[in-house]
Amino acid sequence: LPLIEVVDLHKVYGELHALNGISEKIYPGEVVVVIGPSGSGKSTFLRSLNLLEVPDKGQVLFEGVDITDKKVNIDAHRQRMGMVFQHFNLFPHKTILENITLGPIKLKGLSKEEAEKQGLDLLRRVGLEDKATTYPAKLSGGQKQRIAIVRALAMEPDVMLFDEPTSALDPEMVGEVLELMKELAREGMTMAVVTHEIGFAKEVATRVIFMDEGQIKEQGEPEGFFGSPK
Numbered sequence: 001l002p003l004i005e006v007v008d009l010h011k012v013y014g015e016l017h018a019l020n021g022i023s024e025k026i027y028p029g030e031v032v033v034v035i036g037p038s039g040s041g042k043s044t045f046l047r048s049l050n051l052l053e054v055p056d057k058g059q060v061l062f063e064g065v066d067i068t069d070k071k072v073n074i075d076a077h078r079q080r081m082g083m084v085f086q087h088f089n090l091f092p093h094k095t096i097l098e099n100i101t102l103g104p105i106k107l108k109g110l111s112k113e114e115a116e117k118q119g120l121d122l123l124r125r126v127g128l129e130d131k132a133t134t135y136p137a138k139l140s141g142g143q144k145q146r147i148a149i150v151r152a153l154a155m156e157p158d159v160m161l162f163d164e165p166t167s168a169l170d171p172e173m174v175g176e177v178l179e180l181m182k183e184l185a186r187e188g189m190t191m192a193v194v195t196h197e198i199g200f201a202k203e204v205a206t207r208v209i210f211m212d213e214g215q216i217k218e219q220g221e222p223e224g225f226f227g228s229p230k
């Protein structure tokens with residue numbers, strides 16, 4: 001069973017067909033990298049997987065359940081999809097540890113103690129445990145993005161969605177974020193990643209999707225797109 005299946009997705013902004021009939025399946029353990037020119041609909045596609053963008057037409061099935069159905073509790077499903085944005089989207093007035101524990105406390109019903117223990121374990125994992133009581137503004141872009149990733153992981157998602165996670169970073173910080181993403185891929189995390197990082201795609205994608213003008217024009221293994229591995 002696919003983890004996520006979309007059927008004939010359409011999204012229209014005025015005259016613009018941002019998504020023009022996308023059908024696609026993502027299976028557990030896949031690392032799907034979405035590439036294509038700016039404005040081709042990559043972000044809209046990714047954001048429609050967890051209904052951050054609601055399609056004008058078409059279905060999104062999560063483990064076989066049509067989450068576009070108004071009767072379905074979308075929040076319960078959305079919680080199982082971790083999302084990482086280009087601009088981090090950390091809560092500026094909460095500490096790093098609070099950023100991480102908020103979701104598990106509010107949405108998973110963890111006690112503060114449980115959530116903090118888990119949060120500190122995650123911070124240790126990315127070597128940022130000394131930042132627990134710091135505020136986001138004090139962190140570098142690379143640190144912020146690694147926090148955004150572990151914040152998503154704290155919800156124990158079934159899939160991670162990454163929307164250009166390194167595009168807003170200074171070049172010297174791209175590596176530390178890609179390394180963490182590669183580690184997740186190696187651990188078998190199901191991932192959909194919009195990125196321009198071709199090296200990352202070559203190394204960890206199980207499948208590359210090429211979008212243009214709101215459609216999937218081509219897809220296959222990275223070798224087919226970029227030539228043989230490094």
Ligand code: ADP
Pocket residue numbers: 013016018036037038039040041042043044045
């Ligand atoms: P990509 O991620 O490939 O750069 P996007 O999915 O962000 O492309 O956007 C696809 C197209 O839809 C672009 O032309 C973009 O300007 C347009 N678009 C995206 N979101 C909106 C919106 N909220 N309102 C109007 N146009 C939008």
Ligand code: ADP
Pocket residue numbers: 043085086087163164
């Ligand atoms: P990001 O790349 O971080 O996703 P974007 O600039 O693509 O940021 O989009 C940020 C927000 O602006 C999204 O909600 C998107 O739907 C909206 N947006 C993108 N393009 C347009 C557009 N041409 N007109 C109006 N809103 C847009």
